[in-house]
Amino acid sequence: MTKAESHFSHKLTRSERKKIIFLMCSVLLFSVMNGTMFMIAVPAIADYFSLLPSQVSWVVTGYIILYAIGALMYGKLADIYPLKTLLTVGLSLFAVGSIFGFFAPNFLTVVIARMVQATGASSILALAFIVPSRYFPGERGKVLGIISSTMAFSSGIGPVVGGFVTGALNWQYLFLISALVLFTIPFFRVWMPEEKKQEGKVDIPGAVFIAIAVATLILFITLVQWWCLGVSIVFFGIFFWRIKTSDIPFIRPDLFKNVPYRTTIIAGFFAIVTMMGQMFVIPLMLNEVNGLTPLYIGFVLFPGAMIAAVVGRLVGSLTERKGSKLVLYIAFGLMIVGFGLISTFVGSPAWIVSIVIITSFVAFPFVQTSTADLISEVLPDHETGVGMGIYNLVNFMAGAFGSAILGKILDYNHDFRLNPFSIAEGSAVAYSNVFIGFVGLTVLNGLFFYAVFRKRGKKGLN
Known part of the structure; x- marks a missing residue:
């Protein structure tokens, strides 16, 4: 039994494969651009709300923390739940965060909106690297090349789009661009293969421990707060103890x-x-x-x-x-x-x-x-x-x-x-x-x- 067949029973036609690749690359474009566009817009956001650099940095830091944790969580969930379901949830959160951010009345709302965006956008990156292995076992390298080229294109076009939109309109319109992923959800529901839920459970305590460990480690790296490093070490220790003693470890x-x-x-x-x-x-x-x-x-x-x-x-x-x-x-x-x-x-x-x-x-x-x-x-x-x-x-x-x-x-x-x-x-x-x-x-x-x-x-x- 191949990897692909172990997750769903039917083979994909050439047309179906093209549709899936097109969809994944389309939403990956928005996911990667969303990060690079806002990096360019940080000075404009700081001026708009009269913020110090340490304050406005949360637009990027908060996003990175949730994005990194989400990439791990969706990867784990993909071993159990259908990719169609995970992408529907992720894209919905990405779109909701984007719309919320466009109408944000204050800086706190902007940060919250970015974090909601991250919880959804991380599903795109995580599952984009799983799709080739699951659905294209005979063309895995080829499809991964297309995924990587999309990421390279997105990284390059993001600063240009971010600079242009921020200068010509307003940084808030960057949220509106990302909200366009909402229109891809119906196509994912129709074009993605039907899959059954696999056996297995998610170790919730283990997930919480690794999430806290990663979040505090990123905070230490970006803000150089030594107490964050201490908390991170403690929770990494608890996490490794958990995966060695649990019957259903979050990571074997x-x-x-x-x-x-x-x-x-x-x-x-x-x-x-x-x-x-x-x-x-x-x-x-x-x-x-x-x-x-x-x-x-x-x-x-x-x-x-x-x-x-x-x-x-x-x-x-x-x-x-x-x-x-x-x-x-x-x-x-x-x-x-x-x-x-x-x-x-x-x-x-x-x-x-x-x-x-x-x-x-x-x-x-x-x-x-x-x-x-x-x-x-x-x-x-x-x-x-x-x-x-x-x-x-x-x-x-x-x-x-x-x-x-x-x-x-x-x-x-x-x-x-x-x-x-x-x-x-x-x-x-x-x-x-x-x-x-x-x-x-x-x-x-x-x-x-x-x-x-x-x-x-x-x-x-x-």
Whole structure:
């Protein structure tokens, strides 16, 4: 019995497969854009409500916390409940939060609306990586490539749309854009396959423990509140005790004993630290070094994101033919070259930077497609949902961790260039050093991944 057949009894026609891919990519576009659009709009929201940076940051922080937790929760639920049901609930919450935010009379309402959005939008990301494994077992890599290319496109178009709408209309209209997902729900109800509820229950106490642990850890990373770290450690401890003693653990302990899965999660974490790190650093660099406004920063990022989106479809086919491990090695190579180029040309005119960043942007679909495909390959069917949930959670943690660490690093300017070929001067030197640091981290990450899988290859995959 294949993975797909273990969840529903009928096979999908070519037309049905196309409809599902189209639907998932459509809502994924709104989900990813929703994050990047509001990052651009944060200064405008701060001005509108006369807020301090620490106050307005909750527009992003609150969203990230619920989004990260939701990605894990929906992944776990997908092992039990039909995807159609989970997507209906998630899209409804996303739309309700968006409409609520559009009419928000004060800042507290805006934050609440963003958090409601996150509880729904996280279902889209979580299930988008499960759909290929469940419905397209023979084309998993290809479909993951399409998913990754959609994410790359959304990341690139988000800042442009956010800057344009905020400047031409008002930041509140960003909520209205996201509310459009409401119109996709009837199509999901009709086009998604019928599935039966699987046996199993959700360990509610375990879910609560891991949610508190993750939330406080993200708060520590973003706000540097040490009491949050203490609470996080305590609840992670309680959670691990719970999964070892419960008859129905939220996450089975033996999942972490799966060496290929564990290695892929670790390698993916450090890859995303650098990939999301560059998305955090480059706008700051373009603003401080090149003096660009948010809208023009979006235009600089746009070509790289578009090319990455186009390449993403090809990456899926390459993964199907050559395997996910080779594709991940190619990703490491692109990252090393791309980060090295950015480090060298920091301080150049914006059009040169726009060209230079293309290589590292193209690496994104290679990383996403290869790691997601490898996880689907090494996990048994009944653990794919929660395994993907952990994968998405770790990716969010990596993004938050990388941004927090890089923010601290950039606080300290110095004149010593780590890259001898860099043309950076003054404040640009710190940015050059960050990207050469990314090169070093990627080299170590690639060597770690290679060493583990070379050793496992002699003993068998698991």
